[in-house]
Amino acid sequence: MKYTYKRGAYWLFVYLFLALIPLIVAISGSTPGNRGFWTELGVAFGFIGFGMLCLQFLFSGRFRKIAPTYGMDNLLQFHREIGILAFLFILAHPLLLLIVDFEFISFIDPKVNALRAISLIFVTIAIILVLASSIWRTAFGLDYEKWRLLHGFLSLAVIFIGTVHSLQVSYYLDPMWKKSAIVLLFLFYGYLVIHTRLTRPWLNRKKPYKVTGVARERGDSWTIKVKPEKHRRVQFICGQFVWLTIGKTPFSLQQHPFTIASSTSDKELSFTSKESGDFTSTWKDIKPGTMVYLEGPFGSFVPERGKNLFLVMGGIGITPAMAMLRSMKDNKDPRQAVLIYANSEWEDVTFREELMELSRKINLKLIHLLEKPPENWEGESGLVSRELLQKYLPENPEHFMYFICGPKPLMDISELALRDLGIDWRLIYTERFEII
Numbered sequence: 001m002k003y004t005y006k007r008g009a010y011w012l013f014v015y016l017f018l019a020l021i022p023l024i025v026a027i028s029g030s031t032p033g034n035r036g037f038w039t040e041l042g043v044a045f046g047f048i049g050f051g052m053l054c055l056q057f058l059f060s061g062r063f064r065k066i067a068p069t070y071g072m073d074n075l076l077q078f079h080r081e082i083g084i085l086a087f088l089f090i091l092a093h094p095l096l097l098l099i100v101d102f103e104f105i106s107f108i109d110p111k112v113n114a115l116r117a118i119s120l121i122f123v124t125i126a127i128i129l130v131l132a133s134s135i136w137r138t139a140f141g142l143d144y145e146k147w148r149l150l151h152g153f154l155s156l157a158v159i160f161i162g163t164v165h166s167l168q169v170s171y172y173l174d175p176m177w178k179k180s181a182i183v184l185l186f187l188f189y190g191y192l193v194i195h196t197r198l199t200r201p202w203l204n205r206k207k208p209y210k211v212t213g214v215a216r217e218r219g220d221s222w223t224i225k226v227k228p229e230k231h232r233r234v235q236f237i238c239g240q241f242v243w244l245t246i247g248k249t250p251f252s253l254q255q256h257p258f259t260i261a262s263s264t265s266d267k268e269l270s271f272t273s274k275e276s277g278d279f280t281s282t283w284k285d286i287k288p289g290t291m292v293y294l295e296g297p298f299g300s301f302v303p304e305r306g307k308n309l310f311l312v313m314g315g316i317g318i319t320p321a322m323a324m325l326r327s328m329k330d331n332k333d334p335r336q337a338v339l340i341y342a343n344s345e346w347e348d349v350t351f352r353e354e355l356m357e358l359s360r361k362i363n364l365k366l367i368h369l370l371e372k373p374p375e376n377w378e379g380e381s382g383l384v385s386r387e388l389l390q391k392y393l394p395e396n397p398e399h400f401m402y403f404i405c406g407p408k409p410l411m412d413i414s415e416l417a418l419r420d421l422g423i424d425w426r427l428i429y430t431e432r433f434e435i436i
């Protein structure tokens with residue numbers, strides 16, 4: 001999907017409009033008297049924060065119509081940063097009101113209205129918890145599934161209480177149509193959560209896949225192959241990923257994103273996973289015949305027709321490149337591909353033998369980069385650097401698309417270096433495996 005300024009401006013406009021809907025509803029039609037600039041600003045902050053927070057459910061990366069425009073990576077980055085901004089707006093709402101008029105403290109006085117006070121105190125704690133657990137999840141030792149549950153539940157609770165609070169105060173929402181609009185908004189965003197967590201798995205239950213094989217790979221990795229059970233397999237573009245659930249039911253907290261590593265021409269789909277935690281370490285015990293459910297495909301880490309490929313991959317970040325290169329081989333695709341593949345040790349280079357074979361069959365220049373090379377190693381060694389990328393940069397860089405996937409330092413260095421070397425940012429695509 002091509003990035004264009006026009007497309008970006010369009011989505012920015014749509015975003016601003018959607019985020020401002022609660023405020024627009026509040027100030028439309030008849031409005032009560034002005035209580036002074038700072039008070040009204042404090043109230044406006046509440047409506048803006050509420051609108052932005054609701055939109056977070058739409059920009060969570062789970063809606064295929066939205067993700068391709070900016071790419072999954074950028075979308076999740078946006079989700080993170082805009083989430084912090086939304087919560088700051090919401091926190092600024094009571095703070096500013098209290099600074100202007102301390103009488104507003106009655107809103108959190110249990111003697112005045114116990115339920116309201118408890119709800120608003122809960123919202124404040126919930127906001128702080130959502131922010132802190134998202135920024136410091138790993139430092140807190142919170143595992144991903146528990147974090148996701150907490151994140152979704154608390155965020156939904158905040159917008160529910162926000163809706164009730166705005167209806168209760170009702171200063172700006174007096175006519176019935178305004179109240180109805182705010183309730184409809186809440187119901188719509190609430191439904192998005194239900195759609196992702198319940199409706200989609202419910203629809204998916206009729207499209208199971210069965211594991212046909214499990215194979216060990218170099219680098220503590222395992223490949224599973226799956227085939228559709230009495231339905232057509234999902235159509236995908238190489239480089240895309242799916243949300244994968246392994247087991248009897250698609251309703252599971254253990255739903256993880258995995259790149260489809262097989263060629264687009266294969267009847268079966270293959271996924272390769274590196275052991276890194278509780279879910280991925282179960283792959284070695286998966287038995288043929290196990291049921292698997294897929295949701296997707298998602299992602300815009302995909303090559304365009306006619307463009308050559310410059311791939312900078314590290315470790316298990318090789319999976320999208322495998323899909324691209326395997327598809328090139330199967331489709332007898334004459335395009336040029338350059339692969340810089342960074343690993344720690346030679347013995348751990350996942351798909352080492354297959355890559356060698358691919359480099360004989362397609363127009364692939366394969367460069368292995370090892371952090372700890374064996375004795376007499378004649379290839380590249382060390383870490384990815386600007387100098388290394390420059391050395392292998394093609395002579396006609398504008399005819400290439402640049403894909404980066406691997407550990408965070410490799411991605412950060414490569415992206416900056418490529419831009420520094422004059423590559424147009426619109427040609428550089430990144431895929432981060434660590435969402436948070």
Ligand SMILES: Cc1cc2nc3c(=O)[nH]c(=O)nc-3n(C[C@H](O)[C@H](O)[C@H](O)COP(=O)(O)OP(=O)(O)OC[C@H]3O[C@@H](n4cnc5c(N)ncnc54)[C@H](O)[C@@H]3O)c2cc1C
Nearest residue numbers: 144255256258259273274277278279280319433434435436
């Ligand atoms: C677009 C995309 C494609 C991916 N493709 C591959 C692939 O082809 N091969 C591969 O080995 N890995 C891939 N991953 C990473 C893979 O999803 C995680 O390694 C896996 O979810 C880890 O789960 P765990 O419980 O074993 O490890 P944990 O130790 O619990 O998690 C390790 C890290 O993985 C991420 N993670 C964990 N659970 C989830 C989840 N349910 N949803 C999203 N992220 C999660 C978190 O960032 C976490 O810090 C991909 C990730 C993304 C975002």
